[in-house]
Amino acid sequence: MAEWQAMGLDLHNCPIRSILDQVAAKWPVLILLEVHQEPKRFNMLLRAIPDISRRMLTQGLRDLEQNGLLTRTLFDTRPPAVEYALTALGRSLMDPLLALVDWAALNRAAVAEAHRLYDSARQA
Amino acid sequence: MAEWQAMGLDLHNCPIRSILDQVAAKWPVLILLEVHQEPKRFNMLLRAIPDISRRMLTQGLRDLEQNGLLTRTLFDTRPPAVEYALTALGRSLMDPLLALVDWAALNRAAVAEAHRLYDSARQA
DNA sequence: CCGAATCCTAAACGATACTG
DNA sequence: CAGTATCGTTTAGGATTCGG
Secondary structure, three states, X not given: OOHHHHOOOOOOOOHHHHHHHHHOOHHHHHHHHHHHHOOEEHHHHHHHOOOOOHHHHHHHHHHHHXXXXXXXXXXXXXXXXXXXXXOXXXXXXXXXHHHHHHHHHHOHHHHHHHHHHHHHHHHO | OOHHHHOOOOOOOOHHHHHHHHHXXXXXXXXXXXXXXXXXXXXXXXXXXXXXXXXXHHHHHHHHHHOOOEEEEXXXXXXXXXXXXXXXXXXXXXXXXXXHHHHHHHXXXXXXXXXXXXXXXXXX
């Protein structure tokens, strides 16, 4: 049995849901994956994630910082530099997250095949 | 190193991204968690997930079926009954997914504390 | 009971211009 | 460089109604 059930928690009436809603989402996951490889600066992240906008990146970084998953370090140089890195809490999240990405990598063929089957079944 | 990196895949130029975008999202995760406990019918799911609407549930179930993660079985009774259950592929996804929920359960206090810290720091 | 179709609102998002 | 601010658009989502 899963931990959260063993703990007797009601998933839908508990902070877990709001944490999950924020973490199991598109941009947070992608940002964390990038920062996990190495600490990165704002514009590096902007380039690394092709389809994210300035706005979403800013917002995502704020949220992740607020949740204690990454740190924002300002270097007082000219021009100024800002570096984002995982916290210990953030690193602890990477295990489940990487497992999820690995699952997607390993099963991408199966998912594609399922799409084909579904489409051809619909045609009938 | 993670599997997907060992495989030399570019996360952002590859089907993994679209799979991840669909799986690492709010409603799919919640639906899968419910169906994982036991096969469920439409209205059972509607009641089990308090804040989902008819529409989002229908759509989510379709997507998950299309991705080969669950099956839709129609029982020809009066009134008709429809049962949703995990496929083998769907079950294989539950490991990473449950790990994620467990992480949220175990670290909910840490996240809450991070929020407190962030807020009090902002006040200064 | 299961779901499709419709309409409408709220939220997410992108593009751009601007500031320290 | 690292953002914030504003605006306009697109999408997600809810409420409701209808049909099988």
